[in-house]
Amino acid sequence: MIDITSALLIALSLIYGGIAIYQDIKKREVSNWVNFSFIALLFFVLLFESIIKLEFYPILICLIALGIYFGMANLFYYGRIFAGGDAKLLMGLGIAVSSISITALNFPAFFNTLLSFMANILFLGSIYGLGYSLVLYLTYKDKKRIKRLSEEIKNKNKKIYTTALIFSLIFIALSILLKNIYFFVLAILIFISSKLLISLKVIENCCLVKAIPVSQLREGDWLSIPFKIKGKKEIIPTWDGLTNKDIERLKKYEKGKKILIKEGLPFTPVIVSAFIVYLIWGNLLYLIVLLMA
Helix, strand or coil, rough: CCCCHHHHHHHHHHHHHHHHHHHHHCCCCCCCCHHHHHHHHHHHHHHHHHHHHHCHHHHHHHHHHHHHHHHHHHHHCCCCCHHHHHHHHHHHHHHHHHHHCCCCCCCHHHHHHHHHHHHHHHHHHHHHHHHHHHHHHHCCCHHHHHHHHHHHHHHCCHHHHHHHHHHHHHHHHHHHHHCHHHHHHHHHHHHHHHHHHHHHHHHHHHHEEEEEEEHCCCCCCEECCCEECCCCCCCCCCCCCCCCCHHHHHHHCCCCEEEEECCCCCCHHHHHHHHHHHHHHHHHHHHHHHCCC
């Protein structure tokens, strides 16, 4: 039976997850106030539980989970896998899923929860990304351009394949040594995800580029290609996107023109779905492997 605190954490996660998905699909961004207020509410709920129960573990689990998922969020963000809104949402849902699943300070439990939740994200993300890419590929007319870009991006991202292969082999070795199928599942996911990531980059550069008026630019929009303002310093595309200063410069010197920007895939539906799947089935891929065995 779910206790009141867990029910409240689930309700907050679904409400804020729904808001994040709506914003991501509509605007391709999640507002900071959504993620920060979500994390703050989770913190106060667990702090209140600690005070009521006169026990430290609820708030300690919250703080430890925050630290763990802060590290994971930064890894995905600086690895250019998640945008900032996705990374912050992961932190909030990571706190919620840990606090719901773990009832005492047990570090193996933290590890298993993290592994299962991330496995769900990678598994569902792979299916989602593959389906999204397939639809975009089938509806995109210039197939020759896709093929050309595919070769260019593969050559530029060989390190991703190499790194993924190394980590996959390490996890396979750990799976054999520790006799733990979790590591084998994770190895498969990492390798498949690395290949899918390259495919998504190709689709992103081909099918998710559009021209919009300078007046409609927002902070965080990704430039598709470097943009040279006449007589001024060139604006280079970055993972953080356009700053307010960049937009002011563009509005001042390029008024009335259109700019090529790149839209990312809305990934918040995957993160929220992974959370829901974890609450119902745990590690979905592990369950599938067991059913097939």
